[in-house]
Amino acid sequence: MITLVLGGDVNVQGRKTPSTAFERLEPLLKGAGLRFVNLEGPLDAVMAEALTSGGIDVVSCANDLTAPATLPVLDRAGIAHCGAGPTLDAAHTPAVLERSGEKVAFLAYTSLRPYGAHLEFPGVAQAFATTAYQPDPRVAEIPGRPPLVRTTPLPEHLDRLVADVKQAKAAHDHVVVSMHWGLPGAELTEYQVAYGRAAIDAGADLVAGHGPHTIQAVEVHRGRPILYSLGNLVFDWPAMRGRHVDGLLAGCMFGDEPRLELIPVRRNADNECVPLAGDEAGKVLRYVADLSARRSTTVTIRDGIASVGVGA
Template sequence: MITLVLGGDVGFPARTTPSAAFERLNPLLDGADLRFVNLEGPVDAAAAEALKATGIDVVSVANDAPHSPPALAVLDQAGIAYCGAGANLEAAHAPAVLERSGRKVAFLAYTSIRAHGQAAQADSPGVAQAFATTAYQPDPRVGEIPGRPPLVRTAPVPEHLARLVADVKRAKAENDHVVVAMHWGLPGPDLAEYQVAYGHAALDAGADLVAGHGPQTIQAVEVYRRRPILYSLGNLLSARPDGLLAGCMFGAEPRLELIPVRRNVGNQCEPLAGDEADKVLRYVAEVSALRSTPVSVQSGIASVPVGA
């Protein structure tokens, strides 16, 4: 059994001791075998040391923040694994592989949100991309009610989808578990069509879990083929306050639990409790029900049935 804790977007504010931002999460992080976040923001030695002090093992750097080769070298020096960017196309698409209890977990990461830098090329650095096309379809009732807004239709870029599927299949063949991180979506509860398409394709290809981030808001959980898609974990330490910590157990009896977290006035991330926690988790249950996924809420923790 391997326990994985996943958080959403992290961007370190200017402060003397960046690691203090996570001190109140230590009881939730300490017992995990692996800890993952999306690192969205400049990486310097202080930020890397804060991640290390917090116990973060692996980060996604496939997002719309600049991650230059020197910044990635800082993560290397701190002993923090990363995925989703690299010195060339092959490196950006290579998984970060970590071993615990004799089992290997591969992490892949992609961005659907245009990065400040260019996408990785065969001979130049950048990020692993999973972009989408956008089209606008007239509302079916526009003839009756002029001015109704069009329907927005999105779909994965075919070559990006094919590369993601190939990456996942290769990673699954070489490792015991595969986690796919996706930087995607728009703020709010509504999912774009391409999010569902990429998420389903990753699980069809053999991934054990898809972890989304990027919209800056919490979105639905969907169980597809008995495995979870966390469409957006929201924020762990970023511009907007709310997010989720997801605890996932890989093994004979897989489990998925969600705990709401919030950045407080002291700029620390802390778990919610009581009515505040249940309010956030009831929202998660409501939007997840739209994806035919039941979420049960009890005492500030949400449970999602997986593997059944």
């Protein structure tokens, strides 16, 4: 059995002591067989100490426009990465790690173009979507009602993602798909659901979302989880100080009896990411449970930890 812990968006910059960035999360991280986060932003050799000290094994770089400079830093630090590379084929090549005699393949994609910039770096795995606006059905009787926003995956990107997952599943024991997508807040876009379910249908064991910087629902599709957004984890952007402070750590066990547990975390007044407990943990997890119920998924809360039924 393999235990995987996943966190959301991580940005490390300007820290006096990078090696302590994940210190308060160590009890939740150290027992895992594999640790994954989404790396959002540039990383130099000094700041890479945050990831190595935290025991992070693999990161997504699909949403990072500085990937050409960051990937060599990760390589020197011994941290696996996926979603970006010197060529498009490299970006679509999974990072593969082995634990307990089983291999886990990590694929990563981005649906977002940071800051509206054009993705000139050739090796970024893209999962873009089109946007259309449909008049509200009642606009004739109530002028001014906002339109419905309809989003659809780009067919060529969806086809490539499905092909990647099928190929990875054929060659490895487990497949994890990382998606940088969505909008801030509780509501899901249609393309998130389409991509997430397609990845599961193609053979992914788990889809981990991030990008909105807020927590979103969990959905179990065909017995396997889609974590639509884990929110922020360690996050040092000055513009994000005091904003979108809540996130989730997800613990997933692959094996004959798969399990998924969620633990809430929060960046405190010193911008240190710490686990929540007591009433504050309960509030966050009830929020997750309410959102997930809309996706026909039951989240059970006990002692500051949420469990999600998976498998079958």
